[in-house]
Amino acid sequence: MLSNRGAVWHMWTQLSLPGRRMWAAGFIGFLASASAVALIGASAWLISRAAELPPVLTLSVAAVLVRTFAIGRGFFRYVERIIGHDAAFRGLTNLRVQVYERLERIAPLGLARFSRGDLLTRLGADVDEALDLPLRVVLPWLQAVLVAAGTVAFISWLVPSAGVLIGVLVVIAITLAPFIVAFTARKADSRMAQSRADLAELVVGALDAAPDIIVFGAQVGVAEQVRRADSQLVQLNARESWSLGAGSAISTTLQGAAVVGALALAIPAVQSGQLAPVWLAAVALIPLVLFEVLSGLPGSALALQRVRGSAKRLIDIENGPDVPLRNTTGIPASATFESFDLRGVNAQWPGAAESALIDVSLHVDAGQHVAIVGPSGSGKSTLAAVLMGFLPYSGSVILNGREVCETAEVWRCAGLLTQSAHIFDTTVAANVTLGKRDATDSQIDKAIRQARLDSWITTLPNGLETEVGSFGSAMSGGERQRLALARLLISEPSLYVLDEPTEHLDAQNATELDQTILAAVGDSSMIMISHRLTTLSLMDRIIVMEQGRISAVGTHAELMNSGGWYADQIRQEGERTDMVNFVQTLAVGSATPCTT
Amino acid sequence: MRPVDPRLLRYARSTRGFLIATVGAGVVSAVLIIVQARLLSQVLVDVTANGAVWKLVVGSVVALAVVFVTRAALAWLIEVLAVRSSAKAKQELxxxxxxxxxxxxxxxxxxxxxxxxxxxxxxxxxxxxxxxxxxxxxxxxxxxxxxxxxxxxxxxxxxxxxxxxxxxxxxxxxxxxxxxxxxxxxxxxxxxxxxxxxxxxxxxxxxxxxxxxxxxxxxxxxxxxxxxxxxxxxxxxxxxxxxxxxxxxxxxxxxxxxxxxxxxxxxxxxxxxxxxxxxxxxxxxxxxxxxxxxxxxxxxxxxxxxxxxxxxxxxxSPLPVAGGSRRVPAQIRIEVVDVEIAYAARDRTALAPTSFVALPGSITAIVGSSGGGKSTLLAGLLGFAAPVRGEILVGPDQPLADTDLVSWRACLGWLPQNPHLISPSLDREPTIRGIIECGRIPRFSDEQLWQVLEQVGLAPQIRALTLGLDARLQADGSGVSVGQRQRLALSRALVGAPPVLLLDEPTAALDPVSEDLVSRSMRSAADAGAIVIVVAHRPAVIDLADQVVRVEAGALC
Structure with a gap:
């Protein structure tokens, strides 16, 4: 409970709402509610006084007041809403930035704990929920307390005992009624945010896998699953509405108690001459309106509950178990690569049962071109994650003389290209310049050429300014990977770490790209992870990994001589290269029988 | 924006009862408010104008209290009814x-x-x-x-x-x-x-x-x-x-x-x-x-x-391929006749005219340059993209367009280029069994599952897990290499020996040893009578094929 309260407070501070606007909204909102109460009071007095048949002129002040309060009620409410909403939306942006920064701190490995749908909910809906904190919780309560205090003071001045009674009822309406509602709805509410997130996660998961679901006929199961998540949400809604209904019932009951109580105390006061008869209608009707103003508070207690759930989920992003944090506070890596020195490195993915790297020792000097090869699942990509400082390790990984786990901003020195680099939903040019913010047009052109994308660009309607679509949906797999390569090349890292860059390209394109990479990298240092062995003869050193361990190290010639996995693979690949040339001889759009 | 949208009302039909009840409670509540105003004004007038004492008006005041309590109960009822009336409509939509x-x-x-x-x-x-x-x-x-x-x-x-x-x-x-x-x-x-x-x-x-x-x-x-x-x-x-x-x-x-x-x-x-x-x-x-x-x-x-x-x-909005009602013929024979496919959003045809016949027992390798329409051809065969010209036949005189798509897809073993390893419950951590079965009914026996895992060379690794087939993949896919994922997706396509296999780069991300395993399982599927159509980047796959079809994207429209 304490931590929950902490979560809401944390959210409140991160909203860092503009203080002046908030106070102004609170005060003007109070004026609006006060006008509503005063309107009924003044009207009741006007009619009661009129019934005593006074000269009409004596009623003119009251008549003017009635009209003024009528206009004031709407006008003040309008101004309050504009100011309040504007302030709240400003706070919302502050909060969203803070949450993004939290996500950024745990990226990339910490993000794996959440599905994309879940993260979308946290950055979207959970942050939006924070709007309710100022708008539906803080401002209404502030106004309710101010209006209630003023009204109770006025009634006490007329009939002290009625003032006391209404005061007591007001305290119940402000504290006990919302508490009862919130308490009974607590369980449903705390599960509501999670339930919404579950549904969002299901939907995003289903959309992601849409073709797989349709082809394998899994949509019945998926629909069933979505229906179940939906029903759970409905049940929680129903439970919440039960509490909300109880809140309305309590509010109406309190209203009735106030009106009936005021009558019971004021009527004897009229008869004893303590209260002028002209005030009786006002004393009876004012509580009617006052408790209408207070009737929104149970709803705002529920809003607070929902906000609390979202606030907790936002805090949760950082507090999850075993989030491997990148080092962001250490000394940034120097931009020039000097050496990598690995001694007895073991590494394990969070939550995995086995080590993915076992006792790996390795030394890479500036200017060297090193290849890491091996069967799939042998730990090659794990090694890349360790080198980039993403994955915790035991043993020692020294970059430029400093332990990687104590180094921040490894990217300054080493540029990584993974098997699945993300293509952003923007233009080709913007995707490239992500690698270098102030890139000139000629630098962009050069990177595009080096990545062999220039012929593709000429087929695009708007050239470099063409939108690539969400997740590069308007591009083929090969084009996406080349675009990612162009992005890396333009950033001109001192050390290139290439994790299977040619994965999704066909043999001819892959070989060409491998050659282009070697040409573009030139004298820069390079660690190339690959299971394609065609271009490795030019490497200074080839490291063979099998089952998490280094099984052989040497140049192409040395490894060919010593036999083993590498030599086997080279022989097999050589036999196949001729086939690629054979494909080029085929006619397009028709079948050619094979003679094997 | 129209105040009432008839299309939305259609979805409200299932909740009509709740809507009527909500309105009914609202009307009763309004009548009570009139009664309340009447009682209140009567009491006030009796006391101030007629000088009535407390005892004379106490009856009306009690009646007033009863009205308030009844209104409170109605307010509760309305709130509870309201949620019910939206739930069903939302769910259906x-x-x-x-x-x-x-x-x-x-x-x-x-x-x-x-x-x-x-x-x-x-x-x-x-x-x-x-x-x-x-x-x-x-x-x-x-x-x-x-x-x-x-x-x-x-x-x-x-x-x-x-x-x-x-x-x-x-x-x-x-x-x-x-x-x-x-x-x-x-x-x-x-x-x-x-x-x-x-x-x-x-x-x-x-x-x-x-x-x-x-x-x-x-x-x-x-x-x-x-x-x-x-x-x-x-x-x-x-x-x-x-x-x-x-x-x-x-x-x-x-x-x-x-x-x-x-x-x-x-x-x-x-x-x-x-x-x-x-x-x-x-x-x-x-x-x-x-x-x-x-x-x-x-x-x-x-x-x-x-x-x-x-x-x-x-x-x-209409589906790209609606399908028909004809059942899949007992003996499937795929014939692609001058098929050309274009996507509305792009400026050139995704597949230039292509023709071939794929017979049971044969392996057809689809080759071509990167982005050259190979996956588009598969999308056509899957019923996801309609040919703008030409025709896909799944049997003599039976176009795919006239065929019931659900039963057609039930005959397919598909390996997409980017497979999503899901179980039908969309578990974040699906089991090996759930992934391979992928919600298909009837379910597969353990024996069938182990058989495909054996074929793709994953059986020893999965046997080593304590939970075997019921072991769960981690939510983020870590701990499983790209190659292992690929082979899991392949076993999903191969299980139950479907009559047609559509494989998009089955050996991508595989090392040569696994590649050989996968090639062999394609060959044995074909030998058992399946039609195998495989998009290939690697020569090992082309080595196996009975025919090779080279496809390319079309020119700019």
Whole structure:
């Protein structure tokens, strides 16, 4: 409970709402509610006084007041809403930035704990929920307390005992009624945010896998699953509405108690001459309106509950178990690569049962071109994650003389290209310049050429300014990977770490790209992870990994001589290269029988 | 935006009972308010004008208390009924939309804008609560209640009734005027929200890439800019909607003030009695309340309406390939005749005219350059893309377009280029069994599962796991290499020996040893009589094939 309260407070501070606007909204909102109460009071007095048949002129002040309060009620409410909403939306942006920064701190490995749908909910809906904190919780309560205090003071001045009674009822309406509602709805509410997130996660998961679901006929199961998540949400809604209904019932009951109580105390006061008869209608009707103003508070207690759930989920992003944090506070890596020195490195993915790297020792000097090869699942990509400082390790990984786990901003020195680099939903040019913010047009052109994308660009309607679509949906797999390569090349890292860059390209394109990479990298240092062995003869050193361990190290010639996995693979690949040339001889759009 | 959308009402049919009950409770509640006003004014007049003592009015005061308690119970009932009336409609809408969007396949809206579609299906549909639960019943009450109250006031005082009768019609008129003006803005507002959501999804998915380039921190500014855009576009809508409720509130309270002042002045001149004057004063605001609530609920419902319009458009949009009713022939024979495929969103045909025949027992290798229409050809065979020219036949004289797509797909073993390893429950951590079965009925025996795992060379690794087939994949896919995922997806395609295998780069991400294993299992599937069509980048696969088809993308349209 304490931590929950902490979560809401944390959210409140991160909203860092503009203080002046908030106070102004609170005060003007109070004026609006006060006008509503005063309107009924003044009207009741006007009619009661009129019934005593006074000269009409004596009623003119009251008549003017009635009209003024009528206009004031709407006008003040309008101004309050504009100011309040504007302030709240400003706070919302502050909060969203803070949450993004939290996500950024745990990226990339910490993000794996959440599905994309879940993260979308946290950055979207959970942050939006924070709007309710100022708008539906803080401002209404502030106004309710101010209006209630003023009204109770006025009634006490007329009939002290009625003032006391209404005061007591007001305290119940402000504290006990919302508490009862919130308490009974607590369980449903705390599960509501999670339930919404579950549904969002299901939907995003289903959309992601849409073709797989349709082809394998899994949509019945998926629909069933979505229906179940939906029903759970409905049940929680129903439970919440039960509490909300109880809140309305309590509010109406309190209203009735106030009106009936005021009558019971004021009527004897009229008869004893303590209260002028002209005030009786006002004393009876004012509580009617006052408790209408207070009737929104149970709803705002529920809003607070929902906000609390979202606030907790936002805090949760950082507090999850075993989030491997990148080092962001250490000394940034120097931009020039000097050496990598690995001694007895073991590494394990969070939550995995086995080590993915076992006792790996390795030394890479500036200017060297090193290849890491091996069967799939042998730990090659794990090694890349360790080198980039993403994955915790035991043993020692020294970059430029400093332990990687104590180094921040490894990217300054080493540029990584993974098997699945993300293509952003923007233009080709913007995707490239992500690698270098102030890139000139000629630098962009050069990177595009080096990545062999220039012929593709000429087929695009708007050239470099063409939108690539969400997740590069308007591009083929090969084009996406080349675009990612162009992005890396333009950033001109001192050390290139290439994790299977040619994965999704066909043999001819892959070989060409491998050659282009070697040409573009030139004298820069390079660690190339690959299971394609065609271009490795030019490497200074080839490291063979099998089952998490280094099984052989040497140049192409040395490894060919010593036999083993590498030599086997080279022989097999050589036999196949001729086939690629054979494909080029085929006619397009028709079948050619094979003679094997 | 129209106040009532007939297409949305269709989905409200299932909840008609709850809607009627909600309205009924609202009407009873309105009658009680009239009774309450009557009792209250009577007590006040008896005491002040007639000098009645407490004992004389205590009966009326008790009756007043009973009215309050009954109203409290009704308020409770209305709240509970309201949620019920929206739940079913929302559920039906969500299911229909998801089903339809999934069926659109890889070229549909889900693939184009997954973030936007997800936002529509979750928050978009949830925002219909305000429409079904609040707005619709209130709309009915807004007609009934003011008329009832007006009739009551008419019985007491003609002039007050005229003031109210003149003002009330102004309120829906204002609302319509303002509604016309805000329509475009609300639509735009929803678009901003949807693109915001798509942008976040893009940003989150790309966060690892941003970190690699040290650009993740800088994106905080982009988020701030986006937030500011969102704020100003939302505020521009809110300003109008607040202005409209200001106008309505002003109309209502001015009219109440007019009633109060006119009644007061006439009372002072003895033209009206105290009792009806007070009764009218207490009752007048209640005539406007239902209309003001409609206005409030309408604005709350507007967001949901914006989302609903788009969802219904998705539901009603035609599928790229609708399929027919003919059953798949017993002996399948795939014939591709001059097939050309184009996607509407792109400027060139995705597949230049291609022809070939694939017979049972044969392996057809599809080759071509990167981005050259190979996956598009498979999309055509899967029934996800319709040929703009030519025809795909699945048997003698039987076009795929006339064939029942569900039964056709049941004959396919498919390996997509980017397989999603899911179990039908969409578990974040699916079991090996769930992944391979992928919801197909009838389910497969353990023996069948082990057999395919053996074929793709995963059996020893999975046997080593304590839970075997029931072991779960980790949510993030870590701990499983790309090659292992690929082989799991392949076993999903091979299990149960389907008569047609469509494999998109089955040996991508595989080392040569695994590649050999996979090649051998394709050969044995063909030898057992399957039609194997395989997109190949690697020579090992072409070595196996009985025929090779080279495909390319077409020229610019």
């Amino acid at each position: 969500r299911e229909a939309a998801l089903d339809r969007i999934l069926a659109q396949g890889p070229a549909g809206p889900a693939a184009q804008n997954p973030g936007e579609v997800a936002a529509l299906l979750t928050r978009g549909i949830d925002s219909l609560d305000a429409y079904y639960a609040r707005y619709l019943p209130q709309l009915v009450l807004a007609v009934i209640v003011p008329i009832a109250i007006l009739a009551t006031v008419l019985g007491q005082d003609l002039i007050s009734a005229i003031i109210i009768a003149v003002t009330i019609p102004l309120i829906p008129m204002f609302m319509a005027l303002i509604g016309m003006y805000t329509k475009t803005r609300v639509d735009r507002q929803w678009r901003t929200l949807a693109s915001l959501s798509g942008h976040f999804l893009d940003l989150i998915s790309g966060l690892p890439t941003l970190v690699i380039f040290g650009r993740a921190k800088a994106q905080a500014d982009a988020i701030r800019a986006m937030g500011d855009r969102y704020r100003s576009s939302t505020m521009s809508v809110l300003r109008i909607s607040f202005l409209s409720s200001f106008a309505l509130e002003l109309l209502a309270s001015l009219s109440v003030a007019l009633v109060a002042v006119s009644v007061g002045l006439r009372l002072a001149e003895g033209q009206i009695q105290y009792a009806p004057a007070l009764f009218v004063l207490i009752l007048a605001p209640e005539a406007f309340l239902p209309l003001r609530l409609v206005g409030q609920h309408f604005h709350a419902a507007a967001e949901g309406l914006g989302a609903a319009t788009r969802i219904i458009a998705d539901i009603e």
